[in-house]
Amino acid sequence: MEATFVNPTVKSRTNKTVLAGKIISAICILFLLFDSIMKVIKESHSIEGSAQLGWPVDQVQSIGIALLISTILYIIPRTAMLGAILITGYLGGAIAVMVRAGQPLYFALVFGILVWAGLYLRDEKIRALIPFKK
Template sequence: MEATMLNQPAKVRSGKGVLAGKIISVICVLFLLFDSIMKVIKESHSIEGSAQLGWPVDQVQSIGIVLLISTILYIIPRTAVIGAILLTGYLGGAIAIMVRAGQPLYFAAVFAILIWVGLALRDEKVKNLLISKQ
């Protein structure tokens, strides 16, 4: 009898699309890490901006921790999909806050799209899931 592996290693993809996906993902991750760390360390501009949007000052650090954990999950290839889902939820909340505050919401919406585009370009399974041809 011959044993088969259930968890076969993923094929290493290369090319311009994968490179573009990595670049998009790195740009998103750098911004998200900066934003989350500023919230976690309670940087004054981050606290003031969040307070202007209606967040209680004592909750900004907790929001930063959630964003930091979600971003770290997005960075790790095995957990990138759950990270993208959590970041999408986070950015959906940001859109809701922006609507309530009367601010433009396009940045958070475009950012959420970029998170998924970056992931789809670098992960074939996600790409096939998002662009299923039936």
């Protein structure tokens, strides 16, 4: 007869980590969906804000569609990493536009970090791929 001991604190910590990742990801997803849908439906504030940053008004809807597709990929667990990569590219472009327009770039930078932090915390495969401690 063999006894096996399970360390409950490791399981509890993992569950809390995944929950934190899901919460961070949900906040990011809600914002990204809001932003992309406002661009897709050509909401006036979104169009005006994009035009002030130098985007051609006729391209704002295309940008919104690209962001919407990237966000949907981020939501689906099997394609979440691809979605995060595409969102990172989108936010990189946003940072470039903000720098060119002389606007603060911190929001896009922090948001990009949060997108990856949420994915890192909720996906065990990503944590195994990028271990911060051994």
